[in-house]
Structures are given as structure tokens and as C-alpha cells.
Amino acid sequence: MRAADAGLMVCHECHQLNRADAGQRHQRCTRCGARVHMRRPNSIVRTWALLITAALLYLPANLLPIMTVRMLGSGTPDTIMSGVVTLAKHGMFPIAAVVFIASILVPTFKLVGIAMLLFSVQRHHPMSPRQRILVFRFIEWIGRWSMLDIFVIAILVAIVNFGSLASVEAGFGAIAFASVVVLTMLAAITFDPRLIWDNTESGNKHD
Amino acid sequence: MPESAATPGLEEVPLEQLAACPECDLLMLKPALNLGEVAECPRCGCELFRLRHRIVGPGMALVLAALLLYFPANFLPIMQLNLLGRVTQDTVWSGVLSLYNSGMQGIAVVVFLCSMAVPLLKLLCQLAVLSCIAFDRAKPLGVALYRTYHHLREWGMLEVYLLGILVSIIKLRDMAELSLGIGLACFAGLLVVQVWLELVMSPHQVWEALSERRDARR
Numbered sequence: 001m002r003a004a005d006a007g008l009m010v011c012h013e014c015h016q017l018n019r020a021d022a023g024q025r026h027q028r029c030t031r032c033g034a035r036v037h038m039r040r041p042n043s044i045v046r047t048w049a050l051l052i053t054a055a056l057l058y059l060p061a062n063l064l065p066i067m068t069v070r071m072l073g074s075g076t077p078d079t080i081m082s083g084v085v086t087l088a089k090h091g092m093f094p095i096a097a098v099v100f101i102a103s104i105l106v107p108t109f110k111l112v113g114i115a116m117l118l119f120s121v122q123r124h125h126p127m128s129p130r131q132r133i134l135v136f137r138f139i140e141w142i143g144r145w146s147m148l149d150i151f152v153i154a155i156l157v158a159i160v161n162f163g164s165l166a167s168v169e170a171g172f173g174a175i176a177f178a179s180v181v182v183l184t185m186l187a188a189i190t191f192d193p194r195l196i197w198d199n200t201e202s203g204n205k206h207d
Numbered sequence: 208m209p210e211s212a213a214t215p216g217l218e219e220v221p222l223e224q225l226a227a228c229p230e231c232d233l234l235m236l237k238p239a240l241n242l243g244e245v246a247e248c249p250r251c252g253c254e255l256f257r258l259r260h261r262i263v264g265p266g267m268a269l270v271l272a273a274l275l276l277y278f279p280a281n282f283l284p285i286m287q288l289n290l291l292g293r294v295t296q297d298t299v300w301s302g303v304l305s306l307y308n309s310g311m312q313g314i315a316v317v318v319f320l321c322s323m324a325v326p327l328l329k330l331l332c333q334l335a336v337l338s339c340i341a342f343d344r345a346k347p348l349g350v351a352l353y354r355t356y357h358h359l360r361e362w363g364m365l366e367v368y369l370l371g372i373l374v375s376i377i378k379l380r381d382m383a384e385l386s387l388g389i390g391l392a393c394f395a396g397l398l399v400v401q402v403w404l405e406l407v408m409s410p411h412q413v414w415e416a417l418s419e420r421r422d423a424r425r
Binding site: 001002003004005006008010012013014015016017019031032033034087090092095098099102129130133143144145147148149150151152153154155156157158159160161162165166169170174175178182185189193194196197198 | 217222225226227228229230231232233234250251252255285286288290291293295296297298301302303304305306309311313314315317318321322350351353354357361362364367368370371372373374375377378379381382383410411414418
């Protein structure tokens with residue numbers, strides 16, 4: 001039985017149970033004072049909005065250079081992918097793999113994964129709720145690791161600072177990439193995982 | 208505990224004896240836990256409760272240790288690079304400054320928030336919450352700060368930054384002579400203490416302690 005069927009709402013923040021009061025439009029948790037809802041309001045629409053914005057920025061994030069390494073005046077702009085290729089060419093395969101996973105696979109997987117969760121909640125899909133919740137938890141857990149490249153840029157810009165001899169500059173692709181990471185993290189927070197179970201048990205559509 | 212999940216007539220049970228899973232909304236009888244035990248949702252496997260022996264003492268010690276490590280970790284050099292006799296240093300703070308000065312204010316702010324501001328705010332919130340519980344004072348403030356803490360949690364990325372340091376070390380190795388600084392050790396220490404703290408402060412017990420009346424503290 002769902003808490004919602006018993007007229008109970010779980011607080012998003014402190015997990016306290018609250019009895020739904022039909023008279024009140026904006027109910028607050030009796031323990032921590034946070035807003036409580038049966039389900040997050042407009043969860044699906046908001047998640048879609050964040051996801052589509054992230055998908056649009058995904059292109060400049062991957063096509064524009066994220067940094068330029070200058071040696072003796074001549075610079076080579078690096079995109080995310082060319083950075084990975086350079087690492088691999090120098091024989092640093094484990095690190096190349098880490099950067100490839102964090103900067104290319106994870107953001108792509110998140111965009112596709114969240115879209116898949118949204119689709120599966122809106123129309124009944126063959127994926128079992130158990131599989132979907134695993135996808136959701138994985139997306140929630142892994143999201144922050146994409147920030148890796150941004151931190152690497154911050155470190156390189158600070159330390160490779162030898163004037164005309166050698167320097168590293170951040171490129172505009174980095175801004176787009178950081179935005180993609182932040183937006184997909186927000187999308188994962190906005191998505192209400194309880195919707196995954198709703199449409200499998202009751203057969204109701206929640207969109 | 209899983210068997211009780213299917214019990215009919217849960218609506219009639221008093222609210223205090225019930226619990227619901229925050230991830231799948233399954234309603235169940237609140238499990239009785241012994242020390243060190245963990246309760247998971249029988250349907251989706253989400254961790255519901257974890258009962259720890261003591262929170263305040265170890266929590267306080269860890270928060271203070273983390274705060275002591277915070278400043279050297281962020282302001283002492285993580286590494287030095289030596290190129291033809293010229294030496295440059297990198298600290299977490301200098302990374303933020305360099306980005307800011309090179310016209311990348313947006314990313315500078317993101318890096319500053321994720322690697323410096325949020326981790327510090329999280330620690331300060333935890334310190335305040337533990338103090339509220341220990342001294343049995345200002346519980347409403349403690350509640351507000353603990354809520355803030357939960358909103359900040361996702362955005363502190365110390366472990367990702369540490370991986371960033373490792374990637375940078377490997378990238379720079381061929382370029383010039385590299386030596387590691389004391390800041391790196393402090394940073395790694397801060398990360399370890401912070402993860403430990405997360406394990407000690409069981410959210411369910413902190414919420415209970417914050418909502419309890421006087422003399423019921425633990």
C-alpha cells in the first residue's frame with residue numbers, strides 16, 4: 001500500500017509522515033516545516049525543461065574548446081574529446097579512460113537515462129520499476145563526477161602560468177559543459193522517483 | 208520487517224508507528240531496530256533507518272577536525288611546478304582566482320561553490336546542528352540548518368576535486384618538474400573526515416533528536 005492511498009504524505013526533507021489536510025493548499029511538515037506534497041508538483045514538466053536545456057548546451061560543450069594550452073606563444077585548443085585522445089596518445093590509458101567516462105559517457109548517459117525515466121513514467125514501458133529505480137539512483141550518484149574536467153581546468157589554469165613560456169586558458173566550451181552538469185543534476189533532483197512505482201501498481205497515468 | 212509491509216488496515220495504525228519510503232512511497236510499520244542495524248525498504252531497497260550508538264560526541268570531534276583541516280587544505284599549495292627555474296604553485300583558492308581573472312567568472316563561481324563554499328557551509332551546518340542537540344538549545348534553528356544541509360549535500364564535490372588533482376598531476380608530469388605540497392595531504396584528510404562524518408550522522412536519528420523535548424537527548 002502506498003502512503004498516498006492512506007492519505008499520508010512523506011516529507012521530502014526529514015521523511016516524517018504527515019496526514020493530508022484537504023482544507024489546506026500548501027501544507028507544511030509538522031516536524032521540519034518544509035512544504036509537503038503527495039508528489040512533487042509538476043515534476044515531469046520541470047524535469048523535461050531542465051533536460052532539454054541541458055541537451056541544447058550539450059552540443060557547444062562538446063564542440064567548442066574547453067581549454068587552450070599555449071607553449072612558446074603557439075596554442076592548441078582542446079575540446080573534451082581531443083583532451084581524451086591526447087592522453088591516450090601519450091600512453092596514459094587509465095586516466096584517459098577515467099576522463100572519457102566522467103566527461104563523455106556520464107553526461108550522455110544522464111541525458112538519455114533521465115529522458116528514458118520520463119518516457120517510462122508517462123507511457124508504460126517494459127522496464128521494470130526495480131530497473132528504473134536502479135537507473136535513477138545511478139544517475140543521482142554519478143552526476144557530480146562529470147565536474148572532473150572543470151576542476152582539472154581550474155588546477156591547470158592556476159599552475160601552468162609561466163607567461164609567454166607556457167600557459168593554459170579556459171575556453172567557452174567549459175562554460176557550456178559546466179552548465180550541462182549543473183542542469184542534469186538539477187533534473188535528477190526535480191524528478192520524483194515515486195512516480196516510477198505509481199503507474200506500475202495503480203495503472204494511473206501521472207503526467 | 209518485510210512481511211509487515213503487506214499488512215492490511217495500515218490506515219488505522221497510529222502515525223507514530225508507521226513509516227513510508229521516500230523513494231517509492233510504500234507504507235509500512237516502523238521497524239524496531241537494534242544498535243548498528245539498518246532498515247531497507249522491502250520494495251525498492253532504499254535505506255530507511257540506521258541506528259547508531261552515539262552521534263553527538265564522535266560527530267563533534269569529526270566536525271572540528273574537518274574545520275581545522277579546511278583552511279590548510281584550501282589555501283596551502285597542493286603542488287608546485289618547476290619550468291626552467293620558474294616555480295608556480297596551485298592551491299584550491301588560486302584555481303578559483305585564476306579562472307576569475309581570465310574572464311571565466313561563471314566557472315570560477317561554480318568551482319568556488321562546489322570545492323570551497325558548499326563544503327564549508329555543510330560543516331558549519333553540521334556543527335550548529337550538533338551543538339543544538341548537545342546543549343538542547345535553539346532546536347528550531349537546528350531544524351532549519353539541518354534542512355539547509357540536506358539541500359547542500361549534492362553540491363559539495365571534494366572527492367571529485369581530489370580526482371581532478373590526480374588527473375592534473377598525471378597530465379603535468381611530462382611537461383615540467385612537479386612536486387606535491389602539504390595542501391594535498393590536508394585535502395585528502397579533509398575528504399576522509401567528511402566521509403566518516405556522513406557515516407556517523409544518521410539523518411533519522413538527528414531529526415528525532417532535533418524534535419525531541421528536553422531530557423530525552425542522547
